[in-house]
Amino acid sequence: KNEVEQSPQNLTAQEGEFITINCSYSVGISALHWLQQHPGGGIVSLFMLSSGKKKHGRLIATINIQEKHSSLHITASHPRDSAVYICAVRFNNDMRFGAGTRLTVKP
Amino acid sequence: IAGITQAPTSQILAAGRRMTLRCTQDMRHNAMYWYRQDLGLGLRLIHYSNTAGTTGKGEVPDGYSVSRANTDDFPLTLASAVPSQTSVYFCASSEDMNTEAFFGQGTRLTVV
Numbered sequence: 001k002n003e004v005e006q007s008p009q010n011l012t013a014q015e016g017e018f019i020t021i022n023c024s025y026s027v028g029i030s031a032l033h034w035l036q037q038h039p040g041g042g043i044v045s046l047f048m049l050s051s052g053k054k055k056h057g058r059l060i061a062t063i064n065i066q067e068k069h070s071s072l073h074i075t076a077s078h079p080r081d082s083a084v085y086i087c088a089v090r091f092n093n094d095m096r097f098g099a100g101t102r103l104t105v106k107p
Numbered sequence: 108i109a110g111i112t113q114a115p116t117s118q119i120l121a122a123g124r125r126m127t128l129r130c131t132q133d134m135r136h137n138a139m140y141w142y143r144q145d146l147g148l149g150l151r152l153i154h155y156s157n158t159a160g161t162t163g164k165g166e167v168p169d170g171y172s173v174s175r176a177n178t179d180d181f182p183l184t185l186a187s188a189v190p191s192q193t194s195v196y197f198c199a200s201s202e203d204m205n206t207e208a209f210f211g212q213g214t215r216l217t218v219v
Contacts, residue, residue, distance in 0.1 A: 031205055043197060043210040086150065093163055093204065095140070097150040 003027050006087050006098035013105050019074040021101045023087030026068065034061050034072050035086040037100070043086075046072070077105045110134065113198050113211035120188050120218050128183040128214050130198030138201045139181040140165075140208065141173060143194040150197065156181055157204060188218045 005024045013019055023032070034046040047054050047061040049070065054061050058077075063070040074081055082105050087098040111132040120126050130139065141153040142165075152165030156175040170192060172184045181200075185192055198211040 033207065035210075041195065041213050043199075043213075045207040045209065048207040088150070090204070093155060093157070094165060095152050096166070099147070099149045 002099070003096045004087055004089055004098040006085075006101050008101060009099065010102045011104070013077050013103070015078055015105055015107050017077050017105075019077050019081070019103065019105075021072045021085050021087075021103070023070045023072070023098055024068060025070075025087075025089045025096075027089065027091050027096070029068075029089040029091045031090045032063055032070050033088040033090070033095075034070075035088060037084040037086060039083070046085075074103075077103075079105045079107050081105050111198060111200050111209050111211045113196075113214050115214060116212065117215040118217070120185075120216060122189055122218055123187050126185045126188055126216070128185075128196055128198075128216070130181045130183070130211060131179050132181075132200040132209070133179065134200060134202075134209065135178055136200035136202050136209075137178070138204050138208075139175065140199045140201075141171070141181070141183045142197045142199065143167065143192075144197060144213075145194050153183065153196075188216075190218045192216065193218045 031050045037043045049063040058075045060073040084100040086100045114129045137158045140155045142150045144150045151167045154173040156162045159178045196214045199208040201208040
């Protein structure tokens with residue numbers, strides 16, 4: 001059983017739509033990360049959360065520790081947001097990753 | 108060097124050969140990590156280092172070894188490569204184990 005489950009696996013949206021990607025985990029964690037991987041392969045850290053909510057530009061990440069759930073929202077989506085979004089959780093010295101959500105935003 | 112750099116960017120390697128993947132960061136980060144990324148399995152932690160001089164095993168350490176002689180460098184060695192080690196390898200670093208990580212550009216390794 002994977003400790004980190006993401007949904008959906010694939011998501012296609014029209015430019016301007018509001019996007020939500022979900023992440024559920026089954027272990028006690030010290031932090032949760034949202035990463036972005038572009039088609040070229042590079043990985044960028046978007047957020048690190050241990051509680052509450054963070055916002056950066058059009059991106060918003062929330063976490064509910066009691067429910068072991070996090071969401072990544074993208075407002076006013078744009079084709080340049082097309083990428084794979086990966087949820088990762090840190091517990092002890094380990095890090096476990098979700099399989100990723102492939103987002104395609106069409107103009 | 109700016110940030111975190113991996114070398115080589117890609118490599119085709121004969122099975123049984125020894126290979127070292129290099130990773131260097133100039134941010135003076137204490138923690139460094141090696142991951143492999145495989146289709147359908149996502150990223151998995153191979154080894155990590157909390158600080159220079161210490162290393163630890165991640166989720167999939169077998170067949171790999173690491174060293175952390177100084178803060179900047181964290182090489183990953185495959186002593187005798189096997190085809191199942193064909194993957195994309197990412198090195199990352201962070202200020203400590205509880206801060207955001209910065210990733211290298213990845214090394215695509217094919218073992219034939």
